[in-house]
Amino acid sequence: MSKVYETVIGLEVHVELATKTKIFCGCSTAFGGAPNTHTCPVCTGMPGSLPVLNKEVVNKAIAVGLATNCTITRNCKFDRKNYFYPDNPQNYQISQLYYPICRDGKVEIEVDGKKKYIGIHEIHMEEDAGKLIHDAYTDSSLVDFNRSGVPLIEIVSEPDMRSADEVLAYLDKLRTTIQYLGASDCKLNEGSMRADVNLSIREVGAEEYGTRTEMKNLNSFKAIARAIENERERQIDLLEAGKEVVQETRRWDDTKEYSYAMRSKEDAQDYRYFPDPDLVPIVISDEWLEEIRSKQPEFREEKKARYQEEYGLPEYDADILTGTKKLADIFEETIALNANPKKVSNWLMVETMRLLKEKEMEPEDITFSAANLAKLIQLTDDQAINSTVAKEVFEKIFAEDIDPAQYVEEKGLKTVNDEGALRATIEQVIADNPQSVADYRNGKEKAIGFLVGQTMKAMKGKANPGMVNQILKELL
Amino acid sequence: MQITDETIKYVGILAKLELSDEEKEQAKKDMSNMLQYVGKLNELDTEGVEPMSHTFSVHNVFREDVVTNGDERDNMLKNAPEQKEGAYKVPKTFE
């Protein structure tokens, strides 16, 4: 009988904090600058330069720690992690080993209706490294230090996950929580959120953990799920063949759906951590903690419950709308402009989702304003435009955030509610289509659909469909 | 405390230093002396004393999150032995 295995997974998640400046210097963290235009002696490791901690980094790290039920280390400090690599100009990374700012937290996840807690071992603050670009022309590497010193937190989970689904639920939980805090935009594809997966397997019922591997280079939720399945199978195959799993770091290649060993435990580096003498300890007072606690926002679970209760939305809709901060923000901003919550939800759930999917965009990429969505809903409420025209106008809002009132006016898309004009058009349509008229009168109810269509066509889609139906039936 | 040949070799690897035999001998002596010097601290009773990472009794030195540095790229790159297209040029490196 073949053995039954259990997968044991722990995650190391790096999140880039959304501060304006770097962790230890006044350089901008803005994306997209030309190489090395956001650098100074501190973030390029020049001798004699001294780091000064950005207070906002500590605020955000504490906020994430509180939101994930951690104990905040009231007296914490930074350590140096020593290694040589050209993207690390100081030859050490400033990180936290001995006294990380947050410890012993947990978050609740739900998979297939089952709830469970995932423990958080610790969260520490550290600095990001620069970027290396390979220059094929000179066969050398070019170093850009714009990202060097960008603040990161690393969230280390306990090995509490047992499947790819649990890993994805945990990551989604972290992502929405941190987004709601405004602490980071958490985009896996852009690297503002990065996850390394530690995975081992053991026979169900075994008490000891198996030997684990660490998987790197996972740039999407799909890649993470694929890498977990692949690594699980690879380790089971090794064990079934009587071989051993080697403790090593592996790199995932998502296009080939394959991982390869980067380095094994034997050549693991000796980082010689020691307290950084350039940085003084951080002492977190009750008042400081209380101030951050009092500013914590309404998180996803509370929002979801409120949307159902206050606006009568179905659970499914409330779940989608609160799934990203961006959607929840647009939803709430539009309602604040007196739009009907169910109608706003409908535009977001149906047309917005359709267009996002069609254009392969994420909700975070939405650029239209709540103001223009509210105006569109007002136009439909006033029956100034019919639903077909409204969808067309919404596409324009989605793409270019146009003012719908102005657009409708300019393009002459207003619904014709003028009964006289409509009646004249319908009389003409009846006169032009004797066959359909005869069919309808002979009991072929469907023939009216054709006549409605002809009328809408003659009115260039701007007629009020209710009125068209009513007048047609009357004249027939 | 005596420093062994293995230790010197290992420290050399970590520091990416290639040492001649004479240099190794000298380094062994220097390191032994340094360790002996700080080893004096081991003679003290530190029972119940909180370890410190800093000799000044200063804490919470912060900077506000305001951009204060502009584009100093040209000045910064003056420190680079080689450069290309605004970047520091280094030997090919990949993981």
Ligand SMILES: [Zn+2]
């Ligand atoms: Zn800087």
